[in-house]
Amino acid sequence: MQRIRVIQYGLGPIGCATAKALLEKEGIDLVGAVDIAPDKVGKDLGEILGLRKKLGVRVTGDAPTLFRKVRADVVTHCTRSFLRDVYEQLEQAAKAGLCVVSSTEELLYPHLRNPGLAVKLDGIARRHGSTILGTGVNPGFVMDTLALVLSGVSKSVRSVKMVRRVDASTRRMPLQRKVGAGMKPAEFRTLVKQGKLGHIGLMESMYLVAEGLGWNLTSTREKIEPVVATKKQVTKYFTVAVGQVAGIKHTASGYSSGRKVIDMDLRMYIGAPDPMDAVDIEGDPSLNLVIHGGVAGDVATVASLVNAIPRVLEAEPGLKTMIDLPIPRAFRAI
Amino acid sequence: MQRIRVIQYGLGPIGCATAKALLEKEGIDLVGAVDIAPDKVGKDLGEILGLRKKLGVRVTGDAPTLFRKVRADVVTHCTRSFLRDVYEQLEQAAKAGLCVVSSTEELLYPHLRNPGLAVKLDGIARRHGSTILGTGVNPGFVMDTLALVLSGVSKSVRSVKMVRRVDASTRRMPLQRKVGAGMKPAEFRTLVKQGKLGHIGLMESMYLVAEGLGWNLTSTREKIEPVVATKKQVTKYFTVAVGQVAGIKHTASGYSSGRKVIDMDLRMYIGAPDPMDAVDIEGDPSLNLVIHGGVAGDVATVASLVNAIPRVLEAEPGLKTMIDLPIPRAFRAI
Numbered sequence: 001m002q003r004i005r006v007i008q009y010g011l012g013p014i015g016c017a018t019a020k021a022l023l024e025k026e027g028i029d030l031v032g033a034v035d036i037a038p039d040k041v042g043k044d045l046g047e048i049l050g051l052r053k054k055l056g057v058r059v060t061g062d063a064p065t066l067f068r069k070v071r072a073d074v075v076t077h078c079t080r081s082f083l084r085d086v087y088e089q090l091e092q093a094a095k096a097g098l099c100v101v102s103s104t105e106e107l108l109y110p111h112l113r114n115p116g117l118a119v120k121l122d123g124i125a126r127r128h129g130s131t132i133l134g135t136g137v138n139p140g141f142v143m144d145t146l147a148l149v150l151s152g153v154s155k156s157v158r159s160v161k162m163v164r165r166v167d168a169s170t171r172r173m174p175l176q177r178k179v180g181a182g183m184k185p186a187e188f189r190t191l192v193k194q195g196k197l198g199h200i201g202l203m204e205s206m207y208l209v210a211e212g213l214g215w216n217l218t219s220t221r222e223k224i225e226p227v228v229a230t231k232k233q234v235t236k237y238f239t240v241a242v243g244q245v246a247g248i249k250h251t252a253s254g255y256s257s258g259r260k261v262i263d264m265d266l267r268m269y270i271g272a273p274d275p276m277d278a279v280d281i282e283g284d285p286s287l288n289l290v291i292h293g294g295v296a297g298d299v300a301t302v303a304s305l306v307n308a309i310p311r312v313l314e315a316e317p318g319l320k321t322m323i324d325l326p327i328p329r330a331f332r333a334i
Numbered sequence: 335m336q337r338i339r340v341i342q343y344g345l346g347p348i349g350c351a352t353a354k355a356l357l358e359k360e361g362i363d364l365v366g367a368v369d370i371a372p373d374k375v376g377k378d379l380g381e382i383l384g385l386r387k388k389l390g391v392r393v394t395g396d397a398p399t400l401f402r403k404v405r406a407d408v409v410t411h412c413t414r415s416f417l418r419d420v421y422e423q424l425e426q427a428a429k430a431g432l433c434v435v436s437s438t439e440e441l442l443y444p445h446l447r448n449p450g451l452a453v454k455l456d457g458i459a460r461r462h463g464s465t466i467l468g469t470g471v472n473p474g475f476v477m478d479t480l481a482l483v484l485s486g487v488s489k490s491v492r493s494v495k496m497v498r499r500v501d502a503s504t505r506r507m508p509l510q511r512k513v514g515a516g517m518k519p520a521e522f523r524t525l526v527k528q529g530k531l532g533h534i535g536l537m538e539s540m541y542l543v544a545e546g547l548g549w550n551l552t553s554t555r556e557k558i559e560p561v562v563a564t565k566k567q568v569t570k571y572f573t574v575a576v577g578q579v580a581g582i583k584h585t586a587s588g589y590s591s592g593r594k595v596i597d598m599d600l601r602m603y604i605g606a607p608d609p610m611d612a613v614d615i616e617g618d619p620s621l622n623l624v625i626h627g628g629v630a631g632d633v634a635t636v637a638s639l640v641n642a643i644p645r646v647l648e649a650e651p652g653l654k655t656m657i658d659l660p661i662p663r664a665f666r667a668i
Contacts, residue, residue: 149483152662153475155637213667285630296619303489328486333547
């Protein structure tokens with residue numbers, strides 16, 4: 001099997017974890033690393049990752065030059081959540097003929113909020129032989145791809161429901177902060193109104209499911225509420241008092257011709273009991289799938305990025321979604 | 335959306351259920367029907383399906399002539415379990431440039447037992463622009479595709495286990511007979527030795543999973559045992575006395591370099607408690623998925639055949655497996 005040359009773009013927590021996973025993977029050569037943080041540029045990647053050895057890969061802030069100088073096949077891209085913020089990074093990779101697997105949440109279904117950018121990027125990718133995919137665990141798997149896959153053994157599917165419960169106390173600090181842990185409910189609600197709180201990608205998941213099932217959503221509803229602590233919660237990073245926000249409840253529904261066809265219920269909070277992912281399909285047959293304990297966010301996101309590499313390399317050029325590619329699967333399982 | 339013209343090949347229980355599902359499906363025209371049974375040939379398909387109206391589709395035993403005379407896109411093929419028994423049927427469809435979605439169990443992974451025929455059929459299909467896929471619920475989904483999909487969010491996958499429990503009393507008569515219900519254990523064991531009992535497709539599922547995960551199986555073990563009734567069981571079709579066979583336990587394991595990497599446990603018997611499908615992945619993260627109640631065999635098989643139609647039509651020509659095609663999903667859900 002031919003070796004695959006990968007550039008890691010972005011060295012935040014997910015990017016570093018992805019780089020480590022790539023280093024552990026048989027058949028992969030990590031040939032470059034990009035990050036703009038001044039305290040990372042110029043250093044050896046091994047140092048940034050906290051390894052005891054140098055890797056001979058120097059972190060650069062100048063991606064276009066790296067793309068020109070280093071021979072690579074694919075970029076694993078973990079920088080920002082919104083397509084408009086990462087568009088230029090993706091365009092540069094595409095123009096260099098590099099494939100991209102990205103954790104950018106909006107890229108799961110880029111046509112939803114940025115149809116113009118999506119069409120433009122797709123055209124550039126096609127012209128330069130680049131395949132671009134946004135994936136991850138949520139969005140990317142538990143509340144979209146998995147539901148679609150399950151629907152494959154049901155006919156006359158009438159509705160789909162996805163539920164995810166995450167005990168945020170088991171997650172890293174940025175996630176605990178992101179769900180509002182420790183805030184006052186009023187503060188939480190203000191941030192929601194300002195568009196600064198909420199799970200990014202939930203609506204992208206909904207629209208991917210709708211497209212996969214051939215549903216034209218005529219309206220959607222979305223609600224972001226605080227989950228208020230009813231008992232004191234202490235995590236490694238936060239203490240949440242009774243009455244403070246323990247986390248988030250983000251729900252959404254999609255309607256087609258007035259009928260509710262998609263229901264999404266995501267709760268991520270400190271102390272959430274019985275973490276799990278579930279999909280309910282109402283059809284013939286109706287189906288109820290549960291992943292007890294749930295799919296761990298960060299590790300699973302890293303896994304899904306790395307596992308997508310061969311499928312992206314084999315796919316036709318263009319901006320793709322999880323619907324376009326062959327089934328997800330572990331890449332060179334050990 | 336363009337309408338899809340389908341020929342139903344085979345009018346046994348699964349074939350008839352598939353034909354009915356096709357008739358209910360928006361955007362599909364059922365344009366032909368094939369069966370060799372003398373009591374079916376020449377009759378209107380509506381009569382065979384037990385409908386009150388004629389469909390204007392006459393059942394023929396002469397598939398090649400039908401393929402020449404009727405304009406069609408795809409054949410839904412539900413005749414036999416073994417590739418050697420259906421090879422000629424598939425070749426005729428391929429030579430007519432028709433795509434095929436088939437319930438033939440061995441076709442799930444045709445290279446396992448018939449590599450020569452698989453290579454030949456693949457070549458013919460490619461030359462004539464035909465795409466051929468074997469699928470269903472088992473094999474085709476619960477003990478193979480679903481496990482692969484789940485592995486997509488785990489890295490360092492070390493092993494995979496698939497478990498399926500079916501209460502055969504809820505299934506149609508041929509299945510109850512197929513699992514040995516009502517036999518004496520000695521009779522069951524004799525039939526196993528003669529290769530006449532056992533779930534067809536279990537080893538195909540295992541090899542599909544192994545290929546999907548990049549594992550080269552160095553050895554496999556397979557065991558077919560009777561499940562003996564410990565209390566009297568009465569179904570619509572059978573009465574099973576204490577000490578008689580209630581059904582089958584068919585297990586298999588796959589090893590790679592001496593390590594067990596795949597474990598399969600299928601039990602189908604009258605009175606099986608808590609029917610379910612489960613996948614356990616040992617990796618990072620480890621994952622445990624359960625479909626409580628299990629995925630109903632016949633309806634789900636029909637669904638997976640019909641749902642595969644658009645994916646097969648869009649795929650490149652050749653003999654494909656579930657690994658090659660985009661993710662399963664309900665086709666034009668209502």
